[in-house]
Amino acid sequence: MLSRKIKWVVASIIIGGTILALSFVNMDQNSVYFYTPAEAVEKAATLSKENIRVGGMVKVDSVQWDRPKLSLAFILSDLKGTEIHVQHRGTPPDLFKENAGVIVEGSIAAEGNSFLATKLMVKHSEEYRQPEHGGTQADKSLLTKSLAL
């Protein structure tokens, strides 16, 4: 049975801490969860010093997977002309494939053309369909919309 005082203190810490954490994490104008390829390329000079996330689509025919070396390379595209060459060490997520949505986390080169990813996350849309479209997302527009493309 925790004493009343302790419960008070813990509750206050939880509430206070939550509010503080929220103010710091979300109120920052400059922090987005991920940049679009165009944004990342444009601001590459400044962003190259930070750990950032960029979200886009895996370009068709751009995936190079060297299994023995666990080395992955592919092109992150916004389907509107901006392309970033991404490199990643390690096995990609199961759902990673061309035409999939992906968010890469790591650092962008100052020139904006290449990205060294420390983490790869596949982003999928809110669609739920029975299998018939060959394993890709049927409605691309839903996916690109949520990628802010």
Added chain:
Amino acid sequence: MTNTYITAAFTLGLLAFLGLALWLFLQRSRLRILIKTLQEEEGERKDA
């Protein structure tokens, strides 16, 4: 492989629901006994 995740999620859900229901059941049972015991004591006291 993904089967592990599916199994884990559904097992977690089932056990959680079952566990909560069981806990509520046992709690109810215990409370009824406690109250009954109290009432019996009250009864004895009044008779005395």
Added chain:
Amino acid sequence: MNLTKKDKKAFFLGAGVFAALVLVWTSAAWLVPAEAFQGEVYRILYIHVPSASCAFLCASLLFGFSIASLVKKSPQAQFGLWARASAEIGLFFTVLTLATGSLWGKPTWGTWWTWDARLTTTFVLALLYGAYLLLESSMPAGILRQKVCAVMGVLIFADVPIIYKSVTWWRTLHQPPTLNFAGSVPMDGPILRTLIFSLVLCVASCLWFVWQRSANLRLRLLFEDQSFRQWRGV
């Protein structure tokens, strides 16, 4: 065992709802077709979404009971108990949502967790529920506790639309809501139908949990009051 007739009826009802839920989840795990992009693992949807919905439902119940306890003169203790039960069950479902979500995230997104707006605000909901429960149990009964808890109830209720809209307002890893309340739902028939079944049964279970936990809290209060009076020799 000493259960009353009413107790037994209530638990039989609960068992019935649970049995139906097991049937639906069996269908969800094996019978419903796989998903076009995610394959088999999307099946976690059938627990994850209903859990989240129940967590939100509890926040609404908590809000309602909080307001009622402030407005209504009596029975106030009753509303306080129902509010507490709602918060407990709300925390239960929020944790279940986070856990099933994580189990779903690893094989699909490739990560157990990320601090995007959707996941963060849901995590905050769990913290808020926890804080509510700690506050409620650490304060002596009375007007101050009612007011403080009511404020917490409002905060918890306010987080819900934020969680829902987080995927639209901010860029997130988590996808936008499928069950949107406008226009067409991008979900094929068999999947949607099974989801609705699971949702309805989970909501029924949630309400049952809150109802039964409230009853237990009331009994406990009864026992404590009676016990105190007898100890004092009144």
